[in-house]
Amino acid sequence: MAGSVQFDLVSPERRLASVSATEVQIPGADGDLTAMAGHAPTITTLRPGILKALSSEGAKSYVVTGGFAEISATGVSVLAERAVPVEEANAALFDALIAEARDAAAAAEDKDAADKLVSDMLALRASVGQ
Template sequence: MAETMQFDLVSPERSLMSAEVKSVVIPGADGDMTAMPNHAPLITTLRPGILRVETDKGTEEFVVTGGFAEIGEGLSVLAERALPRADMDQATYEALVAEAQDAYHQVKETFKNEPGPVDDAAKLLQDMVAVGAHIGLDPKQPSL
């Protein structure tokens, strides 16, 4: 049996997975990274993307919208929102993009002369749009 580590994925609504895994590809805010057993301790923020979990039984995918990942003896992911890739349909995806677009417009109105928060909100929105294209859904093109 290959070397494994404990992995837990939780969102505010529920625990989505708790298992011994071989590796996890994390959509980190600074780029994708792969966590494996004996990885150096690390905490990173998540961007919207696909979390890929490799177990002895195969690969499972989850769509996450943000949150944190903590790598130590194992890996814990605390997602703002997460759902199994199989549960992501066009209507759910469009609702997530609409929510990100609303947040972008609200930040743009609140921070009129502060590009930092507006740029962050625009990146979050574009990352959410990219998730749909990545998983084969019709990408919504929001107006910025």
């Protein structure tokens, strides 16, 4: 595939993707970004959001809760804290993620960051329609 990057997505539970993609849309902690062939080397942390890979097989979207993305001119490697294909995401999953975020916020010293995490989880749930 001309103008493609090797995209790999793994979580502690499993490998979710390993495809040649034309672009990968990433929910970076400092804002959304799109990685394509020729991208400058970058490492970013992820915020809760939707990660999308476009390939010859079509678009595939994943719910991610955090982690890291390493981007180079020829590849995108994402190590996610948690990741599931959007079609596998359900209300029970989001209830558990939001409860965990609220528990972490209650115990956190940095209340602003903890509140942002809860807010990001609620926005992620709304974006998936759960």
